[in-house]
Every structure is written in structure tokens, then in C-alpha cells.
Amino acid sequence: MGQQKNTRSLILLLQKTIAMKEKLEAFERLLVIMDELRAQCPWDSKQTLESLRYLTIEEVYELSDAILEADLKEVEKELGDLFLHLVFYAKIGEEKAAFNVGTVLNGICDKLVRRHPHIYGDVKVNGEEDVKNNWEKIKLAEGRKSVLGGVPNSLPAMVKAHRIQEKARGVGFDWENVSQVWEKVMEELGELQKEVNGNGNDRSREDEFGDLLFALINYARFIGVNPEDALERTNRKFIRRFRYIEDQADLHGKALSSMSLQEMEEFWQLAKKLEGKSA
Numbered sequence: 001m002g003q004q005k006n007t008r009s010l011i012l013l014l015q016k017t018i019a020m021k022e023k024l025e026a027f028e029r030l031l032v033i034m035d036e037l038r039a040q041c042p043w044d045s046k047q048t049l050e051s052l053r054y055l056t057i058e059e060v061y062e063l064s065d066a067i068l069e070a071d072l073k074e075v076e077k078e079l080g081d082l083f084l085h086l087v088f089y090a091k092i093g094e095e096k097a098a099f100n101v102g103t104v105l106n107g108i109c110d111k112l113v114r115r116h117p118h119i120y121g122d123v124k125v126n127g128e129e130d131v132k133n134n135w136e137k138i139k140l141a142e143g144r145k146s147v148l149g150g151v152p153n154s155l156p157a158m159v160k161a162h163r164i165q166e167k168a169r170g171v172g173f174d175w176e177n178v179s180q181v182w183e184k185v186m187e188e189l190g191e192l193q194k195e196v197n198g199n200g201n202d203r204s205r206e207d208e209f210g211d212l213l214f215a216l217i218n219y220a221r222f223i224g225v226n227p228e229d230a231l232e233r234t235n236r237k238f239i240r241r242f243r244y245i246e247d248q249a250d251l252h253g254k255a256l257s258s259m260s261l262q263e264m265e266e267f268w269q270l271a272k273k274l275e276g277k278s279a
Contacts, residue, residue: 136170
């Protein structure tokens with residue numbers, strides 16, 4: 001029995017070794033191709049960190065689309081595109097004698113070991129919240145001047161708000177329970193209504209609307225909802241249903257602009273019914 005167990009263990013180890021070898025060979029192949037493209041392709045040879053930046057952002061959004069659509073084949077494809085961009089940046093860094101793939105990968109490995117003392121040290125944690133809290137504290141100990149210093153300025157506002165709140169929570173600055181957050185949402189809604197009903201100026205209405213959004217994003221975090229994903233799903237739902245109205249208008253030989261609101265609402269309700277949704 002013991003011999004069979006040892007044999008199975010050896011087989012599993014061999015399988016893992018072969019799989020790791022295949023992955024390393026694939027990564028090495030990409031590095032070689034990158035060297036060749038940089039040396040021989042007129043387009044690739046002219047690219048800079050700056051020229052790649054917007055293309056990389058586009059690739060990240062394409063990956064996001066694939067994830068939201070639960071299209072794993074497309075996720076695989078977009079991950080490949082991102083790997084290309086990361087290797088591209090590393091190659092340019094190597095040419096500038098600033099960094100290379102090796103220093104980049106060793107840097108992230110060192111950081112992961114350093115920020116997981118519950119795995120590579122003797123720190124004890126009781127769950128993911130402890131892990132996140134330790135992560136933020138370790139970053140401060142490493143020399144980061146502000147807990148919020150790692151939030152990129154160019155993030156979309158909703159994503160930025162969510163990250164700001166997560167990072168503040170990491171050092172204990174957060175509401176104690178979800179009911180408090182909901183009370184804050186209602187408070188901010190009341191303040192916005194007061195500004196609107198009291199004929200407040202554009203800036204005051206904007207400020208109060210921003211406060212309400214921030215509170216709602218906080219509430220989403222407390223109930224385990226990613227607000228960016230939630231809004232994007234609603235965007236897609238609206239587009240899908242509105243296109244159904246357009247299709248139906250076309251089938252009935254009508255211009256959308258000539259239809260009454262009631263007619264459009266009837267098609268909207270039919271679209272929801274066809275989806276089996278009530279929202």
C-alpha cells in the first residue's frame with residue numbers, strides 16, 4: 001500500500017515537472033520572439049513605453065469585457081495580448097539598462113514573500129481581512145507615505161472610490177456594520193434632495209451627488225458587490241433591451257423617433273419578459 005502511494009506521488013511530481021517545463025518553454029519562446037520583433041519589425045522597433053501605454057489600457061478593457069461575458073477562450077486570448085505587452089515593456093527597460101524581465105519577476109516575487117508573512121514567516125491570520133490589513137501595514141512600513149498613495153490618479157472615478165475605501169479599511173478606518181453605511185446613503189440622498197429642491201447651484205448639486213455615489217459604492221462594498229461590474233452589467237442590460245426596441249420598431253416599419261413613449265415602454269417590457277427578468 002505504501003509503495004503504491006509513493007508511486008502515485010512520484011507520478012504527480014513528474015506530471016507537475018513536465019507541466020512547469022512546458023510553461024517555462026512557452027515563456028522563453030515569447031521572450032525570443034520579442035527580441036526578434038524588436039530587432040527586425042519596423043513597427044515593433046519604434047515603440048516606446050509611452051506609445052504602448054494606451055494600447056495596454058485597451059487590452060485590459062478587452063480582458064475585462066471577456067471576463068464579464070464569461071468567455072474563457074477570449075480571456076485566454078486577451079491574457080496572451082497582455083503578456084506580450086508586459087514582455088514588451090521589460091524589453092524596452094532592458095534596452096535602457098533600467099530593468100529587465102528577470103529583475104521585474106524577482107521584484108514581484110520578493111514583494112509577495114515580504115507581504116505574506118503568514119505564509120513565509122510566523123505571522124498568524126484569521127482570514128482574508130487580516131491578510132489585507134497586514135498588506136497595507138507592510139506597505140507603510142516599506143516607506144509608502146500614505147495608505148492611499150497606491151491608488152492611481154488615472155483610475156476611473158468609480159473604481160478609484162472603491163479602492164480608496166478598501167485601502168482605508170485596511171488600516172481600520174471604516175464603518176462598523178452595513179446598517180451604518182445604509183444610514184449614510186439615506187443621509188446623502190436627503191442632502192442631495194435638499195440641494196435640488198432648494199435650487200442649489202450646479203457645484204453644490206454636483207458635490208452632493210458625488211457624496212451619494214461615494215456612499216453607495218461604500219454600501220456595495222459592504223454587501224459584497226463590485227460597483228463597477230454591477231453598473232457595467234446594467235449598462236449591457238439596457239443596451240440589449242434598447243436594441244430590442246430598435247429591432248421591433250424596424251420590424252413594424254416605424255422610425256424610433258416617431259414612436260410614443262408608451263409604445264417603446266411596451267417593447268421594453270416585452271424584452272424583459274423574453275429575458276425572464278422583472279428588473
